Amino acid sequence: MARLEDLPIRDDLKGQVPYGAPQLEVPVSLNVNENTHRVPLEVAEDIIQRLAKSLMTINRYPDREFMSLRSALANYLDAGLEPENIWAANGSNEVLQQIFQAFGGPGRKFLSFTPTYSMYPIIASGTQTEYVAVSRDERFELTPDFIRASILDHKPNIVILCSPNNPTGTPLSLDCVEAAYEALTVASGGILVVDEAYQEFGSDPSVTAISLLPGRERLLVSRTMSKAFAFAGARVGYLAADAAVVDALRLVRLPYHLSAFTQAAAEGALAHSTVMLSTVDDIRAQRDRIVTEIQDLGLDAYRSDANFVLFGGLDDPAAVWQQLLDRGVLVRNVGLEGTLRVSAGTEAETSAFLKALREVLNH
Numbered sequence: 236m237a238r239l240e241d242l243p244i245r246d247d248l249k250g251q252v253p254y255g256a257p258q259l260e261v262p263v264s265l266n267v268n269e270n271t272h273r274v275p276l277e278v279a280e281d282i283i284q285r286l287a288k289s290l291m292t293i294n295r296y297p298d299r300e301f302m303s304l305r306s307a308l309a310n311y312l313d314a315g316l317e318p319e320n321i322w323a324a325n326g327s328n329e330v331l332q333q334i335f336q337a338f339g340g341p342g343r344k345f346l347s348f349t350p351t352y353s354m355y356p357i358i359a360s361g362t363q364t365e366y367v368a369v370s371r372d373e374r375f376e377l378t379p380d381f382i383r384a385s386i387l388d389h390k391p392n393i394v395i396l397c398s399p400n401n402p403t404g405t406p407l408s409l410d411c412v413e414a415a416y417e418a419l420t421v422a423s424g425g426i427l428v429v430d431e432a433y434q435e436f437g438s439d440p441s442v443t444a445i446s447l448l449p450g451r452e453r454l455l456v457s458r459t460m461s462k463a464f465a466f467a468g469a470r471v472g473y474l475a476a477d478a479a480v481v482d483a484l485r486l487v488r489l490p491y492h493l494s495a496f497t498q499a500a501a502e503g504a505l506a507h508s509t510v511m512l513s514t515v516d517d518i519r520a521q522r523d524r525i526v527t528e529i530q531d532l533g534l535d536a537y538r539s540d541a542n543f544v545l546f547g548g549l550d551d552p553a554a555v556w557q558q559l560l561d562r563g564v565l566v567r568n569v570g571l572e573g574t575l576r577v578s579a580g581t582e583a584e585t586s587a588f589l590k591a592l593r594e595v596l597n598h
């Protein structure tokens with residue numbers, strides 16, 4: 236086998252390593268913020284029927300515009316949106332990539348507030364969009380004034396606000412979204428993306444940037460079925476925006492990017508959204524339990540509106556990460572000093588994590 240450096244690879248890809256958390260076989264896997272509950276049997280049976288039906292016509296290309304899925308998503312969002320306002324792709328990562336393909340590119344700038352989702356700079360660099368990282372405060376919080384000043388200063392073409400923020404869990408107020416949009420209008424007329432991957436876990440899931448869409452044609456709200464919906468393996472992310480934004484994304488998407496199986500499975504899950512989301516309350520309770528018990532251990536938990544908790548006060552996070560793994564519990568070391576991140580699992584998984592953590596810390 237040749238070495239990577241022997242290939243005529245793009246200069247900006249030289250020396251890079253592929254992104255991805257370790258995928259290890261462990262009893263308690265709490266490292267990538269999945270919903271650890273399985274799809275309920277009644278829903279699984281319906282999805283299997285739908286997959287079987289789509290198999291019968293799998294010799295044909297799927298609906299390129301996936302109108303039936305888009306109307307199911309519009310219906311799920313229940314915000315008066317039309318299918319024309321909805322877009323979807325293989326995970327919200329692909330939606331984000333399409334946004335950069337359409338609105339970023341060489342000579343254009345993307346700004347986000349770090350630490351934040353580590354895929355953003357990778358997608359930016361893949362589309363040769365310049366990345367501007369502005370640091371959050373010491374509790375990883377943002378204010379409208381700070382957002383406004385940063386945007387006016389850097390005049391980016393794309394801004395992503397991650398709400399709540401990964402990997403810190405930090406909630407974001409709608410005031411911050413409004414301030415960002417106003418500042419972008421003045422600074423560059425650029426695109427504002429609000430990444431609501433964890434929206435359903437918020438203290439009030441009805442508070443969403445989707446409510447700000449009317450009259451803001453450069454506001455894009457992205458969501459995913461990978462987290463609350465317990466559908467990570469199906470790869471379905473989506474977006475709500477002005478219909479013109481959707482038309483822009485249709486210019487860069489590959490034809491038939493959503494397979495017939497993906498469309499059928501997603502429609503099946505959405506047809507049972509209440510059942511599919513029935514574990515969210517329990518996950519939220521486990522998250523709050525993690526915060527409380529971690530504080531009882533003398534550690535520092537950051538404010539979280541997501542299905543995970545970033546906790547600090549560790550002298551040697553890498554060693555704690557390994558010792559937890561030795562006890563069958565996989566969490567995430569996101570590289571922030573003194574911290575680790577853990578997803579809220581089932582009650583039993585959360586108990587196993589807390590027990591292992593107490594052992595490691597000798598409590």
Ligand SMILES: *Cc1c(COP(=O)(O)O)cnc(C)c1O
Pocket residue numbers: 268325326327328329352397401430432458459460461462467470471472
């Ligand atoms: C998990 C996550 C996503 C979702 O990725 P998918 O490609 O939809 O699985 C998007 N944004 C953030 C911040 C995430 O943490």
